Amino acid sequence: MNSENPxxxxxxxxxAQDTPAESGVEPSVPEVKTxxxxxxELNQKLTEMQDNFLRAKAEGENxxxxxxxxxxxxxxxxxxxFAEHLVxxxxxxxxxxxxxxxxxxxxxxxxxxxxxxxxxxxxxxxxTEINPATGEKFxxxxxxxxxxxxxxxxxxxxxxxLQRGYSIADRILRPALVTVSAPK
Numbered sequence: 381m382n383s384e385n386p387x388x389x390x391x392x393x394x395x396a397q398d399t400p401a402e403s404g405v406e407p408s409v410p411e412v413k414t415x416x417x418x419x420x421e422l423n424q425k426l427t428e429m430q431d432n433f434l435r436a437k438a439e440g441e442n443x444x445x446x447x448x449x450x451x452x453x454x455x456x457x458x459x460x461x462f463a464e465h466l467v468x469x470x471x472x473x474x475x476x477x478x479x480x481x482x483x484x485x486x487x488x489x490x491x492x493x494x495x496x497x498x499x500x501x502x503x504x505x506x507x508t509e510i511n512p513a514t515g516e517k518f519x520x521x522x523x524x525x526x527x528x529x530x531x532x533x534x535x536x537x538x539x540x541x542l543q544r545g546y547s548i549a550d551r552i553l554r555p556a557l558v559t560v561s562a563p564k
């Protein structure tokens with residue numbers, strides 16, 4: 381005989397009485413919320429969403445403001461690189477003006493060197509000269525005809541250049557002023 385528990389039926393009763401409520405485990409019954417609790421939760425979610433919206437809106441404004449500042453600085457300092465290339469040309473011109481003119485030939489050579497410096501600065505700044513050759517076809521996108529003169533050349537060709545033109549990065553800054561040959 382079993383001396384530990386003489387009555388096996390009472391053991392089954394003890395097991396049956398050990399229900400989930402007594403063991404500390406709640407049955408999985410969905411929690412029923414009151415309308416006030418639901419409203420409070422929805423208000424909390426709404427507040428969080430409004431906060432997220434305001435943060436996103438502020439971030440968008442900051443990005444827009446920074447972009448506007450960057451554009452403003454780019455416009456303001458866009459010429460800086462080009463100006464750096466022109467400063468040595470200015471130095472050369474001041475030196476030429478301060479020099480005693482003894483020899484016209486030496487003065488002309490100094491001016492030619494200064495012009496080369498200037499053209500080099502133009503090249504570095506992507507500023508190109510428009511100087512059509514005599515007999516070149518007239519191009520209204522690069523040339524501006526001042527006069528039409530009778531000539532032995534074909535019609536609408538450049539006869540002479542009155543003023544050189546310039547373009548910067550394939551955009552016409554100033555067209556070359558030319559005279560063109562008149563039709564025969």
